[in-house]
Amino acid sequence: MFAKITGTGSYLPEKILTNDELAQLVDTSDEWIMQRVGIKQRHLAGENETTTFMAHQAALKAFEAADIKPKEVDLIIVATGTADYLMPSTASILQQTLKIPNCPAFDIGAACSGFVHAVDVAKQYIENNSAKNVLVVASERMSRTLNWRDRSTCVLFGDGAGAVILSASDTPGIISSALYTNGEGLDILNIKTPLAKKLYDTHTQDAFLTMEGNKVFKQAVSSLSQLVTDLLKNAKLTPKDIDWLVPHQANYRILDAIAKKLNMPLSKVVITLKDHGNTSAASIPLALDYAIKNNMIKEGQTILTEAFGAGLVWGGFIAVI
Numbered sequence: 001m002f003a004k005i006t007g008t009g010s011y012l013p014e015k016i017l018t019n020d021e022l023a024q025l026v027d028t029s030d031e032w033i034m035q036r037v038g039i040k041q042r043h044l045a046g047e048n049e050t051t052t053f054m055a056h057q058a059a060l061k062a063f064e065a066a067d068i069k070p071k072e073v074d075l076i077i078v079a080t081g082t083a084d085y086l087m088p089s090t091a092s093i094l095q096q097t098l099k100i101p102n103c104p105a106f107d108i109g110a111a112c113s114g115f116v117h118a119v120d121v122a123k124q125y126i127e128n129n130s131a132k133n134v135l136v137v138a139s140e141r142m143s144r145t146l147n148w149r150d151r152s153t154c155v156l157f158g159d160g161a162g163a164v165i166l167s168a169s170d171t172p173g174i175i176s177s178a179l180y181t182n183g184e185g186l187d188i189l190n191i192k193t194p195l196a197k198k199l200y201d202t203h204t205q206d207a208f209l210t211m212e213g214n215k216v217f218k219q220a221v222s223s224l225s226q227l228v229t230d231l232l233k234n235a236k237l238t239p240k241d242i243d244w245l246v247p248h249q250a251n252y253r254i255l256d257a258i259a260k261k262l263n264m265p266l267s268k269v270v271i272t273l274k275d276h277g278n279t280s281a282a283s284i285p286l287a288l289d290y291a292i293k294n295n296m297i298k299e300g301q302t303i304l305t306e307a308f309g310a311g312l313v314w315g316g317f318i319a320v321i
């Protein structure tokens with residue numbers, strides 16, 4: 001039995017913030033952001049566009065694409081680092097808003113790698129015959145975690161949600177998956193909860209995202225290069241067998257390095273970074289939905305996904321669509 005992606009959906013907030021608008025808030029420029037990162041604009045959630053709301057909208061689209069009803073889902077997994085509540089989980093709230101009958105529902109916290117972690121867990125449930133249809137959603141409201149006076153972080157991120165339905169299938173779906181953690185990365189990328197802020201910090205008031213970007217960058221390139229080698233080896237494939245790279249959208253230079261490692265032209269890499277910014281866990285399902293809906297990724301093609309984020313945590317999967 002294989003776990004196969006049978007439908008995708010996404011949601012992006014209406015409001016868009018361009019680099020030029022950002023340059024009026026902090027000392028930055030469109031030129032710096034495009035050259036060093038590759039972002040032109042990002043979507044920002046309004047007051048009512050909560051993490052749960054965006055997850056709900058993306059899930060509805062995924063149900064439509066997979067042609068199944070919410071009541072047919074027997075597991076819900078939400079990947080988020082920006083949940084509306086510390087408890088209950090976003091997945092619990094989503095079960096109620098989508099009117100999905102009693103089934104396991106939980107969140108996964110693996111920062112930017114949350115989606116690939118959620119897919120890996122869903123795959124295990126399906127392969128063990130414990131679930132037939134799994135709703136996996138990644139939803140992030142990064143804008144609420146940003147210090148809008150810190151140009152080294154506030155220009156990088158955006159808000160949005162992506163969802164997939166994974167269903168039991170006789171034909172190959174997720175054919176290789178790998179996850180890794182190096183827990184020594186706490187200081188170079190984190191967002192403290194208000195509670196942690198009280199316990200560990202006395203000098204600032206708010207719980208903002210902080211990152212030492214160039215340290216994260218170096219770790220990301222070396223870890224992801226090894227990851228793609230492992231994924232291909234597990235699947236007994238070579239780079240030539242991969243039709244599309246669907247990477248986490250953090251930095252154009254990271255995407256480029258991984259594409260080079262795979263010997264892939266950039267025309268085979270799904271790049272939404274320019275328009276979405278870094279939407280953390282949501283970036284891969286947003287890119288996947290974009291590429292499927294725009295007829296880039298076609299049925300029967302093989303994709304490779306990879307993500308890297310706070311933890312440090314990284315992972316990815318190879319799937320036949």
Ligand code: UT7
Binds near residue numbers: 036
């Ligand atoms: O998704 C989770 C994982 N996250 C990532 O993978 C992010 C990985 N890191 C990166 O993508 C890059 O490190 C950044 C885009 C965050 C930063 O790029 P960088 O080339 O590593 O720049 P830097 O931090 O080394 O800073 C270079 C210069 C500094 O100025 P000086 O000291 O050379 O005078 C910064 O102050 O660029 C300056 N700078 C900016 N200038 C204009 C930093 N941010 C900005 C900005 N606008 N927004």
